[in-house]
Amino acid sequence: MKKMNMRSASHRVAVYGIMTAVAMVFGYIEHLLPLPIGIYGIKAGLANIVPLTILELFGAFPAAVINLVRIVLSGILFGNTVSIAYSLAGGALSLVVMMLIRRIRGITATGVGIVGGVAHNIGQLIIAVFLTDEIRIAFYLPVLIIAGAIAGLLVGVIASMTLQNKNIKKISNI
Amino acid sequence: MGMKKNNEGKKKIIGRTDILILVSLVAVSVVALVLFGIMFNARGKxxxxxxxxxxxxxxxxxxxxxxxxxxxxxxxxxxxxxxxxxxxxxxxxxxxxxxxxxxxxxxxxxxxxxxxxxxxxxx
Structure with missing residues:
Protein backbone atom coordinates (compact mmCIF):
# COMPACT_ATOMS: atom_id res chain seq x y z
CA MET A 1 0.00 0.00 0.00
CA LYS A 2 2.74 2.43 0.99
CA LYS A 3 5.00 2.13 -2.02
CA MET A 4 2.32 3.01 -4.52
CA ASN A 5 1.75 6.37 -2.87
CA MET A 6 5.05 7.39 -4.37
CA ARG A 7 3.81 8.06 -7.92
CA SER A 8 2.26 11.47 -7.41
CA ALA A 9 -0.57 13.14 -5.65
CA SER A 10 -1.81 14.70 -8.88
CA HIS A 11 -2.02 11.30 -10.54
CA ARG A 12 -4.20 10.09 -7.69
CA VAL A 13 -6.40 13.19 -7.79
CA ALA A 14 -6.90 12.67 -11.52
CA VAL A 15 -7.80 8.98 -11.14
CA TYR A 16 -10.23 9.66 -8.29
CA GLY A 17 -11.80 12.51 -10.24
CA ILE A 18 -12.33 10.30 -13.29
CA MET A 19 -13.86 7.59 -11.09
CA THR A 20 -16.24 10.11 -9.51
CA ALA A 21 -17.28 11.38 -12.93
CA VAL A 22 -17.83 7.85 -14.24
CA ALA A 23 -20.01 7.02 -11.23
CA MET A 24 -22.06 10.19 -11.76
CA VAL A 25 -22.59 9.34 -15.42
CA PHE A 26 -23.75 5.81 -14.52
CA GLY A 27 -26.15 7.28 -11.98
CA TYR A 28 -27.45 9.79 -14.51
CA ILE A 29 -27.98 7.16 -17.21
CA GLU A 30 -30.06 5.17 -14.78
CA HIS A 31 -31.96 8.28 -13.76
CA LEU A 32 -32.85 8.81 -17.43
CA LEU A 33 -33.69 5.18 -18.17
CA PRO A 34 -35.27 3.64 -15.06
CA LEU A 35 -36.28 -0.02 -15.12
CA PRO A 36 -40.02 -0.27 -15.80
CA ILE A 37 -40.73 -2.44 -12.79
CA GLY A 38 -42.47 -0.02 -10.48
CA ILE A 39 -41.31 -1.38 -7.18
CA TYR A 40 -39.40 0.90 -4.86
CA GLY A 41 -35.71 0.29 -4.67
CA ILE A 42 -35.46 -1.87 -7.79
CA LYS A 43 -32.78 -0.73 -10.17
CA ALA A 44 -29.54 -2.07 -11.53
CA GLY A 45 -27.41 0.28 -9.43
CA LEU A 46 -24.79 0.79 -12.14
CA ALA A 47 -23.22 3.64 -10.15
CA ASN A 48 -22.19 1.06 -7.54
CA ILE A 49 -19.73 -0.47 -10.00
CA VAL A 50 -17.40 2.40 -9.15
CA PRO A 51 -17.25 2.16 -5.32
CA LEU A 52 -16.82 -1.61 -5.62
CA THR A 53 -14.00 -1.29 -8.14
CA ILE A 54 -12.28 1.37 -6.04
CA LEU A 55 -12.71 -0.68 -2.89
CA GLU A 56 -10.88 -3.56 -4.57
CA LEU A 57 -8.20 -1.34 -6.13
CA PHE A 58 -7.45 1.29 -3.50
CA GLY A 59 -9.21 0.26 -0.30
CA ALA A 60 -12.03 1.50 1.86
CA PHE A 61 -11.13 5.15 2.46
CA PRO A 62 -10.92 6.31 -1.16
CA ALA A 63 -14.06 4.30 -1.93
CA ALA A 64 -15.95 6.05 0.88
CA VAL A 65 -14.77 9.53 -0.10
CA ILE A 66 -15.47 9.08 -3.82
CA ASN A 67 -18.89 7.60 -3.12
CA LEU A 68 -19.75 10.46 -0.75
CA VAL A 69 -18.69 13.09 -3.30
CA ARG A 70 -20.62 11.26 -6.02
CA ILE A 71 -23.81 11.04 -3.95
CA VAL A 72 -23.75 14.66 -2.82
CA LEU A 73 -22.95 16.03 -6.30
CA SER A 74 -25.53 13.83 -8.04
CA GLY A 75 -28.07 14.75 -5.35
CA ILE A 76 -27.50 18.47 -5.83
CA LEU A 77 -27.59 18.20 -9.62
CA PHE A 78 -30.41 15.74 -10.22
CA GLY A 79 -32.10 15.02 -6.89
CA ASN A 80 -33.17 16.52 -3.61
CA THR A 81 -32.46 16.13 0.11
CA VAL A 82 -34.65 13.03 0.33
CA SER A 83 -32.87 11.30 -2.52
CA ILE A 84 -29.50 12.19 -0.97
CA ALA A 85 -30.63 10.65 2.33
CA TYR A 86 -31.61 7.45 0.52
CA SER A 87 -28.41 7.24 -1.46
CA LEU A 88 -26.28 7.94 1.60
CA ALA A 89 -28.01 5.26 3.68
CA GLY A 90 -27.72 2.69 0.91
CA GLY A 91 -24.20 3.67 -0.06
CA ALA A 92 -22.85 3.76 3.49
CA LEU A 93 -24.35 0.46 4.63
CA SER A 94 -23.35 -1.21 1.38
CA LEU A 95 -19.74 -0.01 1.63
CA VAL A 96 -19.35 -1.04 5.28
CA VAL A 97 -20.77 -4.49 4.58
CA MET A 98 -18.61 -4.89 1.46
CA MET A 99 -15.50 -3.95 3.48
CA LEU A 100 -16.27 -6.69 5.98
CA ILE A 101 -17.42 -9.35 3.52
CA ARG A 102 -14.41 -9.11 1.22
CA ARG A 103 -12.25 -10.59 3.96
CA ILE A 104 -14.03 -13.91 3.52
CA ARG A 105 -11.78 -16.45 1.83
CA GLY A 106 -12.75 -17.45 -1.68
CA ILE A 107 -15.07 -14.53 -2.29
CA THR A 108 -14.47 -12.54 -5.49
CA ALA A 109 -15.50 -9.00 -6.36
CA THR A 110 -18.71 -10.52 -7.74
CA GLY A 111 -19.67 -11.94 -4.34
CA VAL A 112 -18.77 -8.64 -2.69
CA GLY A 113 -21.05 -6.89 -5.20
CA ILE A 114 -23.94 -9.27 -4.49
CA VAL A 115 -23.75 -8.67 -0.74
CA GLY A 116 -23.24 -4.95 -1.35
CA GLY A 117 -26.37 -4.76 -3.50
CA VAL A 118 -28.44 -6.45 -0.80
CA ALA A 119 -26.99 -4.18 1.91
CA HIS A 120 -27.72 -1.14 -0.26
CA ASN A 121 -31.41 -2.05 -0.44
CA ILE A 122 -31.60 -2.81 3.28
CA GLY A 123 -30.10 0.62 4.06
CA GLN A 124 -32.69 2.31 1.85
CA LEU A 125 -35.52 0.28 3.36
CA ILE A 126 -34.50 1.42 6.84
CA ILE A 127 -34.70 5.07 5.71
CA ALA A 128 -38.06 4.40 4.03
CA VAL A 129 -39.47 2.98 7.28
CA PHE A 130 -38.29 6.12 9.12
CA LEU A 131 -39.64 8.58 6.53
CA THR A 132 -43.07 7.00 6.14
CA ASP A 133 -43.38 5.66 9.69
CA GLU A 134 -44.95 2.60 8.09
CA ILE A 135 -43.25 -0.48 9.50
CA ARG A 136 -45.13 -2.75 7.12
CA ILE A 137 -42.88 -1.60 4.31
CA ALA A 138 -40.44 -4.03 5.90
CA PHE A 139 -42.42 -6.81 4.23
CA TYR A 140 -40.70 -5.71 1.03
CA LEU A 141 -37.48 -7.01 2.48
CA PRO A 142 -37.45 -10.42 0.73
CA VAL A 143 -38.25 -8.80 -2.63
CA LEU A 144 -35.56 -6.19 -2.08
CA ILE A 145 -33.02 -8.85 -1.08
CA ILE A 146 -33.65 -10.82 -4.27
CA ALA A 147 -33.54 -7.65 -6.39
CA GLY A 148 -30.39 -6.44 -4.61
CA ALA A 149 -28.69 -9.79 -5.10
CA ILE A 150 -29.43 -9.84 -8.84
CA ALA A 151 -28.45 -6.19 -9.33
CA GLY A 152 -25.34 -6.82 -7.22
CA LEU A 153 -24.46 -9.83 -9.37
CA LEU A 154 -24.54 -7.61 -12.46
CA VAL A 155 -22.54 -4.87 -10.74
CA GLY A 156 -20.07 -7.41 -9.34
CA VAL A 157 -19.44 -9.14 -12.67
CA ILE A 158 -18.84 -5.79 -14.38
CA ALA A 159 -16.51 -4.70 -11.57
CA SER A 160 -14.65 -8.03 -11.75
CA MET A 161 -14.18 -7.66 -15.50
CA THR A 162 -13.05 -4.07 -15.02
CA LEU A 163 -10.51 -5.16 -12.43
CA GLN A 164 -8.99 -7.60 -14.91
CA ASN A 165 -8.51 -4.97 -17.56
CA LYS A 166 -4.80 -4.33 -18.07
CA ASN A 167 -5.25 -0.59 -18.58
CA ILE A 168 -7.20 -0.28 -15.35
CA LYS A 169 -4.35 -2.04 -13.58
CA LYS A 170 -1.90 0.39 -15.12
CA ILE A 171 -3.94 3.48 -14.24
CA SER A 172 -4.59 2.27 -10.74
CA ASN A 173 -0.93 1.66 -10.00
CA ILE A 174 -0.55 4.90 -8.11
CA MET B 1 -2.32 -4.14 -5.39
CA GLY B 2 0.16 -6.89 -6.01
CA MET B 3 -1.09 -7.24 -9.54
CA LYS B 4 2.41 -6.59 -10.87
CA LYS B 5 3.73 -9.97 -9.78
CA ASN B 6 1.44 -12.17 -11.82
CA ASN B 7 -0.33 -10.39 -14.58
CA GLU B 8 -1.53 -13.68 -16.02
CA GLY B 9 -2.62 -15.27 -12.73
CA LYS B 10 -5.86 -13.37 -12.89
CA LYS B 11 -8.63 -13.74 -10.38
CA LYS B 12 -11.85 -15.47 -11.29
CA ILE B 13 -14.87 -13.41 -12.26
CA ILE B 14 -17.15 -15.53 -10.10
CA GLY B 15 -16.41 -18.38 -7.72
CA ARG B 16 -18.17 -21.07 -5.76
CA THR B 17 -18.40 -18.89 -2.63
CA ASP B 18 -20.14 -16.14 -4.61
CA ILE B 19 -22.71 -18.54 -6.02
CA LEU B 20 -23.29 -20.01 -2.57
CA ILE B 21 -23.97 -16.51 -1.18
CA LEU B 22 -26.31 -15.66 -4.06
CA VAL B 23 -28.27 -18.90 -3.81
CA SER B 24 -28.65 -18.72 -0.02
CA LEU B 25 -29.81 -15.07 -0.10
CA VAL B 26 -32.42 -15.86 -2.75
CA ALA B 27 -33.50 -19.07 -0.98
CA VAL B 28 -34.03 -17.31 2.36
CA SER B 29 -36.03 -14.56 0.65
CA VAL B 30 -38.25 -17.00 -1.22
CA VAL B 31 -38.97 -18.88 2.02
CA ALA B 32 -39.80 -15.56 3.72
CA LEU B 33 -42.14 -14.58 0.88
CA VAL B 34 -43.96 -17.92 1.10
CA LEU B 35 -44.28 -17.56 4.90
CA PHE B 36 -45.63 -14.01 4.57
CA GLY B 37 -48.12 -15.28 2.03
CA ILE B 38 -49.39 -17.94 4.44
CA MET B 39 -49.47 -15.55 7.41
CA PHE B 40 -51.44 -12.84 5.65
CA ASN B 41 -53.92 -14.92 3.77
CA ALA B 42 -56.93 -13.38 5.53
CA ARG B 43 -58.97 -11.14 3.29
CA GLY B 44 -58.37 -7.44 3.77
CA LYS B 45 -61.36 -5.32 4.54
Whole structure:
Protein backbone atom coordinates (compact mmCIF):
# COMPACT_ATOMS: atom_id res chain seq x y z
CA MET A 1 0.00 0.00 0.00
CA LYS A 2 2.74 2.43 0.99
CA LYS A 3 5.00 2.13 -2.02
CA MET A 4 2.32 3.01 -4.52
CA ASN A 5 1.75 6.37 -2.87
CA MET A 6 5.05 7.39 -4.37
CA ARG A 7 3.81 8.06 -7.92
CA SER A 8 2.26 11.47 -7.41
CA ALA A 9 -0.57 13.14 -5.65
CA SER A 10 -1.81 14.70 -8.88
CA HIS A 11 -2.02 11.30 -10.54
CA ARG A 12 -4.20 10.09 -7.69
CA VAL A 13 -6.40 13.19 -7.79
CA ALA A 14 -6.90 12.67 -11.52
CA VAL A 15 -7.80 8.98 -11.14
CA TYR A 16 -10.23 9.66 -8.29
CA GLY A 17 -11.80 12.51 -10.24
CA ILE A 18 -12.33 10.30 -13.29
CA MET A 19 -13.86 7.59 -11.09
CA THR A 20 -16.24 10.11 -9.51
CA ALA A 21 -17.28 11.38 -12.93
CA VAL A 22 -17.83 7.85 -14.24
CA ALA A 23 -20.01 7.02 -11.23
CA MET A 24 -22.06 10.19 -11.76
CA VAL A 25 -22.59 9.34 -15.42
CA PHE A 26 -23.75 5.81 -14.52
CA GLY A 27 -26.15 7.28 -11.98
CA TYR A 28 -27.45 9.79 -14.51
CA ILE A 29 -27.98 7.16 -17.21
CA GLU A 30 -30.06 5.17 -14.78
CA HIS A 31 -31.96 8.28 -13.76
CA LEU A 32 -32.85 8.81 -17.43
CA LEU A 33 -33.69 5.18 -18.17
CA PRO A 34 -35.27 3.64 -15.06
CA LEU A 35 -36.28 -0.02 -15.12
CA PRO A 36 -40.02 -0.27 -15.80
CA ILE A 37 -40.73 -2.44 -12.79
CA GLY A 38 -42.47 -0.02 -10.48
CA ILE A 39 -41.31 -1.38 -7.18
CA TYR A 40 -39.40 0.90 -4.86
CA GLY A 41 -35.71 0.29 -4.67
CA ILE A 42 -35.46 -1.87 -7.79
CA LYS A 43 -32.78 -0.73 -10.17
CA ALA A 44 -29.54 -2.07 -11.53
CA GLY A 45 -27.41 0.28 -9.43
CA LEU A 46 -24.79 0.79 -12.14
CA ALA A 47 -23.22 3.64 -10.15
CA ASN A 48 -22.19 1.06 -7.54
CA ILE A 49 -19.73 -0.47 -10.00
CA VAL A 50 -17.40 2.40 -9.15
CA PRO A 51 -17.25 2.16 -5.32
CA LEU A 52 -16.82 -1.61 -5.62
CA THR A 53 -14.00 -1.29 -8.14
CA ILE A 54 -12.28 1.37 -6.04
CA LEU A 55 -12.71 -0.68 -2.89
CA GLU A 56 -10.88 -3.56 -4.57
CA LEU A 57 -8.20 -1.34 -6.13
CA PHE A 58 -7.45 1.29 -3.50
CA GLY A 59 -9.21 0.26 -0.30
CA ALA A 60 -12.03 1.50 1.86
CA PHE A 61 -11.13 5.15 2.46
CA PRO A 62 -10.92 6.31 -1.16
CA ALA A 63 -14.06 4.30 -1.93
CA ALA A 64 -15.95 6.05 0.88
CA VAL A 65 -14.77 9.53 -0.10
CA ILE A 66 -15.47 9.08 -3.82
CA ASN A 67 -18.89 7.60 -3.12
CA LEU A 68 -19.75 10.46 -0.75
CA VAL A 69 -18.69 13.09 -3.30
CA ARG A 70 -20.62 11.26 -6.02
CA ILE A 71 -23.81 11.04 -3.95
CA VAL A 72 -23.75 14.66 -2.82
CA LEU A 73 -22.95 16.03 -6.30
CA SER A 74 -25.53 13.83 -8.04
CA GLY A 75 -28.07 14.75 -5.35
CA ILE A 76 -27.50 18.47 -5.83
CA LEU A 77 -27.59 18.20 -9.62
CA PHE A 78 -30.41 15.74 -10.22
CA GLY A 79 -32.10 15.02 -6.89
CA ASN A 80 -33.17 16.52 -3.61
CA THR A 81 -32.46 16.13 0.11
CA VAL A 82 -34.65 13.03 0.33
CA SER A 83 -32.87 11.30 -2.52
CA ILE A 84 -29.50 12.19 -0.97
CA ALA A 85 -30.63 10.65 2.33
CA TYR A 86 -31.61 7.45 0.52
CA SER A 87 -28.41 7.24 -1.46
CA LEU A 88 -26.28 7.94 1.60
CA ALA A 89 -28.01 5.26 3.68
CA GLY A 90 -27.72 2.69 0.91
CA GLY A 91 -24.20 3.67 -0.06
CA ALA A 92 -22.85 3.76 3.49
CA LEU A 93 -24.35 0.46 4.63
CA SER A 94 -23.35 -1.21 1.38
CA LEU A 95 -19.74 -0.01 1.63
CA VAL A 96 -19.35 -1.04 5.28
CA VAL A 97 -20.77 -4.49 4.58
CA MET A 98 -18.61 -4.89 1.46
CA MET A 99 -15.50 -3.95 3.48
CA LEU A 100 -16.27 -6.69 5.98
CA ILE A 101 -17.42 -9.35 3.52
CA ARG A 102 -14.41 -9.11 1.22
CA ARG A 103 -12.25 -10.59 3.96
CA ILE A 104 -14.03 -13.91 3.52
CA ARG A 105 -11.78 -16.45 1.83
CA GLY A 106 -12.75 -17.45 -1.68
CA ILE A 107 -15.07 -14.53 -2.29
CA THR A 108 -14.47 -12.54 -5.49
CA ALA A 109 -15.50 -9.00 -6.36
CA THR A 110 -18.71 -10.52 -7.74
CA GLY A 111 -19.67 -11.94 -4.34
CA VAL A 112 -18.77 -8.64 -2.69
CA GLY A 113 -21.05 -6.89 -5.20
CA ILE A 114 -23.94 -9.27 -4.49
CA VAL A 115 -23.75 -8.67 -0.74
CA GLY A 116 -23.24 -4.95 -1.35
CA GLY A 117 -26.37 -4.76 -3.50
CA VAL A 118 -28.44 -6.45 -0.80
CA ALA A 119 -26.99 -4.18 1.91
CA HIS A 120 -27.72 -1.14 -0.26
CA ASN A 121 -31.41 -2.05 -0.44
CA ILE A 122 -31.60 -2.81 3.28
CA GLY A 123 -30.10 0.62 4.06
CA GLN A 124 -32.69 2.31 1.85
CA LEU A 125 -35.52 0.28 3.36
CA ILE A 126 -34.50 1.42 6.84
CA ILE A 127 -34.70 5.07 5.71
CA ALA A 128 -38.06 4.40 4.03
CA VAL A 129 -39.47 2.98 7.28
CA PHE A 130 -38.29 6.12 9.12
CA LEU A 131 -39.64 8.58 6.53
CA THR A 132 -43.07 7.00 6.14
CA ASP A 133 -43.38 5.66 9.69
CA GLU A 134 -44.95 2.60 8.09
CA ILE A 135 -43.25 -0.48 9.50
CA ARG A 136 -45.13 -2.75 7.12
CA ILE A 137 -42.88 -1.60 4.31
CA ALA A 138 -40.44 -4.03 5.90
CA PHE A 139 -42.42 -6.81 4.23
CA TYR A 140 -40.70 -5.71 1.03
CA LEU A 141 -37.48 -7.01 2.48
CA PRO A 142 -37.45 -10.42 0.73
CA VAL A 143 -38.25 -8.80 -2.63
CA LEU A 144 -35.56 -6.19 -2.08
CA ILE A 145 -33.02 -8.85 -1.08
CA ILE A 146 -33.65 -10.82 -4.27
CA ALA A 147 -33.54 -7.65 -6.39
CA GLY A 148 -30.39 -6.44 -4.61
CA ALA A 149 -28.69 -9.79 -5.10
CA ILE A 150 -29.43 -9.84 -8.84
CA ALA A 151 -28.45 -6.19 -9.33
CA GLY A 152 -25.34 -6.82 -7.22
CA LEU A 153 -24.46 -9.83 -9.37
CA LEU A 154 -24.54 -7.61 -12.46
CA VAL A 155 -22.54 -4.87 -10.74
CA GLY A 156 -20.07 -7.41 -9.34
CA VAL A 157 -19.44 -9.14 -12.67
CA ILE A 158 -18.84 -5.79 -14.38
CA ALA A 159 -16.51 -4.70 -11.57
CA SER A 160 -14.65 -8.03 -11.75
CA MET A 161 -14.18 -7.66 -15.50
CA THR A 162 -13.05 -4.07 -15.02
CA LEU A 163 -10.51 -5.16 -12.43
CA GLN A 164 -8.99 -7.60 -14.91
CA ASN A 165 -8.51 -4.97 -17.56
CA LYS A 166 -4.80 -4.33 -18.07
CA ASN A 167 -5.25 -0.59 -18.58
CA ILE A 168 -7.20 -0.28 -15.35
CA LYS A 169 -4.35 -2.04 -13.58
CA LYS A 170 -1.90 0.39 -15.12
CA ILE A 171 -3.94 3.48 -14.24
CA SER A 172 -4.59 2.27 -10.74
CA ASN A 173 -0.93 1.66 -10.00
CA ILE A 174 -0.55 4.90 -8.11
CA MET B 1 -2.32 -4.14 -5.39
CA GLY B 2 0.16 -6.89 -6.01
CA MET B 3 -1.09 -7.24 -9.54
CA LYS B 4 2.41 -6.59 -10.87
CA LYS B 5 3.73 -9.97 -9.78
CA ASN B 6 1.44 -12.17 -11.82
CA ASN B 7 -0.33 -10.39 -14.58
CA GLU B 8 -1.53 -13.68 -16.02
CA GLY B 9 -2.62 -15.27 -12.73
CA LYS B 10 -5.86 -13.37 -12.89
CA LYS B 11 -8.63 -13.74 -10.38
CA LYS B 12 -11.85 -15.47 -11.29
CA ILE B 13 -14.87 -13.41 -12.26
CA ILE B 14 -17.15 -15.53 -10.10
CA GLY B 15 -16.41 -18.38 -7.72
CA ARG B 16 -18.17 -21.07 -5.76
CA THR B 17 -18.40 -18.89 -2.63
CA ASP B 18 -20.14 -16.14 -4.61
CA ILE B 19 -22.71 -18.54 -6.02
CA LEU B 20 -23.29 -20.01 -2.57
CA ILE B 21 -23.97 -16.51 -1.18
CA LEU B 22 -26.31 -15.66 -4.06
CA VAL B 23 -28.27 -18.90 -3.81
CA SER B 24 -28.65 -18.72 -0.02
CA LEU B 25 -29.81 -15.07 -0.10
CA VAL B 26 -32.42 -15.86 -2.75
CA ALA B 27 -33.50 -19.07 -0.98
CA VAL B 28 -34.03 -17.31 2.36
CA SER B 29 -36.03 -14.56 0.65
CA VAL B 30 -38.25 -17.00 -1.22
CA VAL B 31 -38.97 -18.88 2.02
CA ALA B 32 -39.80 -15.56 3.72
CA LEU B 33 -42.14 -14.58 0.88
CA VAL B 34 -43.96 -17.92 1.10
CA LEU B 35 -44.28 -17.56 4.90
CA PHE B 36 -45.63 -14.01 4.57
CA GLY B 37 -48.12 -15.28 2.03
CA ILE B 38 -49.39 -17.94 4.44
CA MET B 39 -49.47 -15.55 7.41
CA PHE B 40 -51.44 -12.84 5.65
CA ASN B 41 -53.92 -14.92 3.77
CA ALA B 42 -56.93 -13.38 5.53
CA ARG B 43 -58.97 -11.14 3.29
CA GLY B 44 -58.37 -7.44 3.77
CA LYS B 45 -61.36 -5.32 4.54
CA UNK B 46 -60.25 -1.74 4.98
CA UNK B 47 -57.88 0.55 3.20
CA UNK B 48 -55.73 2.82 5.32
CA UNK B 49 -54.22 5.92 3.73
CA UNK B 50 -51.50 7.67 5.71
CA UNK B 51 -49.66 10.91 5.06
CA UNK B 52 -46.47 11.67 6.97
CA UNK B 53 -47.10 8.61 9.14
CA UNK B 54 -50.45 9.98 10.32
CA UNK B 55 -53.69 8.29 9.35
CA UNK B 56 -55.36 10.38 6.66
CA UNK B 57 -58.37 8.26 5.81
CA UNK B 58 -59.82 4.79 6.21
CA UNK B 59 -61.89 3.41 3.36
CA UNK B 60 -63.89 0.23 2.95
CA UNK B 61 -62.63 -2.15 0.29
CA UNK B 62 -66.18 -3.27 -0.40
CA UNK B 63 -67.48 -0.02 -1.84
CA UNK B 64 -65.98 1.78 -4.78
CA UNK B 65 -64.66 5.21 -3.86
CA UNK B 66 -62.33 7.85 -5.16
CA UNK B 67 -60.23 9.75 -2.64
CA UNK B 68 -58.35 12.89 -3.52
CA UNK B 69 -55.39 13.43 -1.26
CA UNK B 70 -54.15 16.99 -1.45
CA UNK B 71 -51.31 17.99 0.83
CA UNK B 72 -48.67 20.71 0.67
CA UNK B 73 -46.37 18.13 -0.95
CA UNK B 74 -48.70 17.28 -3.78
CA UNK B 75 -51.70 15.46 -5.08
CA UNK B 76 -52.63 11.77 -5.25
CA UNK B 77 -55.80 10.12 -6.44
CA UNK B 78 -56.58 6.91 -4.55
CA UNK B 79 -59.19 4.69 -6.18
CA UNK B 80 -61.08 1.77 -4.63
CA UNK B 81 -62.62 -0.42 -7.32
CA UNK B 82 -63.93 -4.01 -7.28
CA UNK B 83 -62.31 -4.79 -3.93
CA UNK B 84 -58.99 -3.41 -5.14
CA UNK B 85 -57.20 -0.20 -4.31
CA UNK B 86 -54.56 1.64 -6.27
CA UNK B 87 -53.18 5.11 -6.85
CA UNK B 88 -54.55 6.31 -10.16
CA UNK B 89 -52.91 9.70 -10.44
CA UNK B 90 -50.11 11.55 -8.78
CA UNK B 91 -48.15 14.70 -9.51
CA UNK B 92 -44.99 13.28 -7.97
CA UNK B 93 -41.91 13.12 -10.20
CA UNK B 94 -41.31 9.37 -10.23
CA UNK B 95 -44.93 8.06 -10.41
CA UNK B 96 -43.84 4.87 -8.68
CA UNK B 97 -47.06 4.87 -6.64
CA UNK B 98 -49.05 4.75 -9.89
CA UNK B 99 -46.82 2.09 -11.46
CA UNK B 100 -46.97 -0.04 -8.30
CA UNK B 101 -50.51 -1.09 -9.15
CA UNK B 102 -52.94 -2.31 -6.55
CA UNK B 103 -52.15 -2.61 -2.85
CA UNK B 104 -52.50 -6.04 -1.26
CA UNK B 105 -52.26 -7.32 2.30
CA UNK B 106 -48.56 -7.66 1.73
CA UNK B 107 -47.95 -4.76 -0.55
CA UNK B 108 -48.20 -1.21 0.66
CA UNK B 109 -48.30 1.28 -2.17
CA UNK B 110 -46.03 4.16 -1.30
CA UNK B 111 -45.54 7.64 -2.71
CA UNK B 112 -42.35 8.68 -1.03
CA UNK B 113 -42.14 12.21 -2.47
CA UNK B 114 -45.54 12.91 -0.88
CA UNK B 115 -44.94 10.67 2.19
CA UNK B 116 -48.15 8.84 1.36
CA UNK B 117 -48.88 5.16 1.93
CA UNK B 118 -51.89 3.09 0.94
CA UNK B 119 -52.24 -0.24 2.71
CA UNK B 120 -54.86 -2.86 3.41
CA UNK B 121 -55.75 -3.65 6.97
CA UNK B 122 -56.77 -7.15 7.99
CA UNK B 123 -59.38 -6.04 10.50
Missing amino acids: TVVVTVDGEEYATLSLDEDTVLEVKTERGYNLVVVEDGKVYVKESDCPDKICVKSGEATELKTVVCLPHRLTVSINNK
